[in-house]
Amino acid sequence: MSETTIESPSTADPAELAARLAGDRPADIVEALNEHNPEVAMAVLLNLPLEVAVAVLDTPSLGDAAELVEAMPRDRAAALLSGMSADRVADIFHSLGETTRSDLLPRLDPETRSAVRQLLIYPENSAGALMTTEFVSVPATWTAAQTLQHVRMVERTRETIYAIYILDPRTKVLLRALPLRRLISADPDLPVLAAATPRPAVTVSPYASADEAARLISKYDLLAIPVIDGTGHVIGIVTVDDVIDEMIKRQNEEVQRFGGMEALDESYIDISFAKMIRKRAGWLCALFLSEMLTASAMQGFEGELEKALVLTLFIPLIMSSGGNSGSQATSLLIRALALRQVGLAEWWRVALRELPAGLALGAILGGIGVARIAIWQLLGIFDYGPYWVLVALTVGLALVGVVTFGSLVGSLLPFLLRALGFDPAAASAPFVATLVDVSGLVIYFGVAAMILRGTLL
Numbered sequence: 001m002s003e004t005t006i007e008s009p010s011t012a013d014p015a016e017l018a019a020r021l022a023g024d025r026p027a028d029i030v031e032a033l034n035e036h037n038p039e040v041a042m043a044v045l046l047n048l049p050l051e052v053a054v055a056v057l058d059t060p061s062l063g064d065a066a067e068l069v070e071a072m073p074r075d076r077a078a079a080l081l082s083g084m085s086a087d088r089v090a091d092i093f094h095s096l097g098e099t100t101r102s103d104l105l106p107r108l109d110p111e112t113r114s115a116v117r118q119l120l121i122y123p124e125n126s127a128g129a130l131m132t133t134e135f136v137s138v139p140a141t142w143t144a145a146q147t148l149q150h151v152r153m154v155e156r157t158r159e160t161i162y163a164i165y166i167l168d169p170r171t172k173v174l175l176r177a178l179p180l181r182r183l184i185s186a187d188p189d190l191p192v193l194a195a196a197t198p199r200p201a202v203t204v205s206p207y208a209s210a211d212e213a214a215r216l217i218s219k220y221d222l223l224a225i226p227v228i229d230g231t232g233h234v235i236g237i238v239t240v241d242d243v244i245d246e247m248i249k250r251q252n253e254e255v256q257r258f259g260g261m262e263a264l265d266e267s268y269i270d271i272s273f274a275k276m277i278r279k280r281a282g283w284l285c286a287l288f289l290s291e292m293l294t295a296s297a298m299q300g301f302e303g304e305l306e307k308a309l310v311l312t313l314f315i316p317l318i319m320s321s322g323g324n325s326g327s328q329a330t331s332l333l334i335r336a337l338a339l340r341q342v343g344l345a346e347w348w349r350v351a352l353r354e355l356p357a358g359l360a361l362g363a364i365l366g367g368i369g370v371a372r373i374a375i376w377q378l379l380g381i382f383d384y385g386p387y388w389v390l391v392a393l394t395v396g397l398a399l400v401g402v403v404t405f406g407s408l409v410g411s412l413l414p415f416l417l418r419a420l421g422f423d424p425a426a427a428s429a430p431f432v433a434t435l436v437d438v439s440g441l442v443i444y445f446g447v448a449a450m451i452l453r454g455t456l457l
Helices: 014-021 026-033 038-047 050-057 065-071 074-082 086-095 098-107 110-120 144-157 180-185 210-219 240-258 273-300 302-307 309-338 344-378 388-419 429-452
Strands: 136-139 163-167 174-179 224-228 234-239
Touching (some): 026 050, 050 065, 050 074, 074 098, 098 110, 174 180, 210 224, 234 240, 302 429, 309 344, 309 429, 344 388
Parallel strands (some): 136 163
């Protein structure tokens, strides 16, 4: 990789920068362009050789790709888009304004235009929206030698050649998927169908989720999975690199949601200050209003706090333990739901599993809490008063109750959100922690009222 000096966005000469970058790998050019504002990046693309510019624009990590296309002269933009993979063009079209999309679509070459129109009809985050229509297929009547020669002829126009799809010569229905490795090692004179394994190909519907396509690719260790319509015809393939790109994008969104904010649709550096505030303020205000319930709960126990001030020492401990256990359970279940390790109908199995887990974890933390109070009392580090044993028992039992409740709530909340049609990632750690904070106080003071009645209370 050549080392490219990044100039200030305001001083960079696009023609000079394009000349320096032209010999670099597309990924390295993208990295350099992402350091510049869209105006400079667009000008550099216009100055790059057409083949290089196509490869750069075809790289998913290029920031503001739709904005760059929108700012280009229409004929140049159409020439670049016509040379790109159809699925990447469809991704860019999804982000273009309606006027630009209507203007550009007729300018594309017929093959690209037809593929893009087909891809745009499928819902976002579906296998159909993720697939590419550029794959290798051959009739079952061909020999291995004919198939290999065909692969050599079309490989530059296909996204991947690592799987060849064998079709019925009359109906064009998918019969088998043939890995390139088996094709190369097959007897050249045998029918290509004889080189394939006898098992039916693993396929996915265009309306299946991208997560389902990723699951099948991972389960069967595939480099690509064919997307078939209701009649058994191959309409595209989802490749492993497309799945990885989609997973990275989705994981970034889920991590941001899990942190208690809306997902950013731009990079942290590029997003405007006003947009950043809008993305963060909504959830932050909702969490703040929720935390007000904690203050209300504490006001309800004002009398108990005045009588037994020592109980206030352990409020942060109780609240944080419940929130942490809830966040743990939420993280586990969001991932399990995404990987189809559990289904919506199995919520009761999760509850039965989390109940003893919560009791065990609560007992561990409760034992540590009791031991801590006893050690501090016996060593003279702090005096918890004449009823310190009862205080320790209150803290220990409260931790068991709060951690158990937090584990149950944290594990079942993703099921509730999924059943209501929301993204389970919306069950963010701050949201679960806030919910458990309020209930944790009620549990804590409820246990205290039972154990300390007639003594401190």
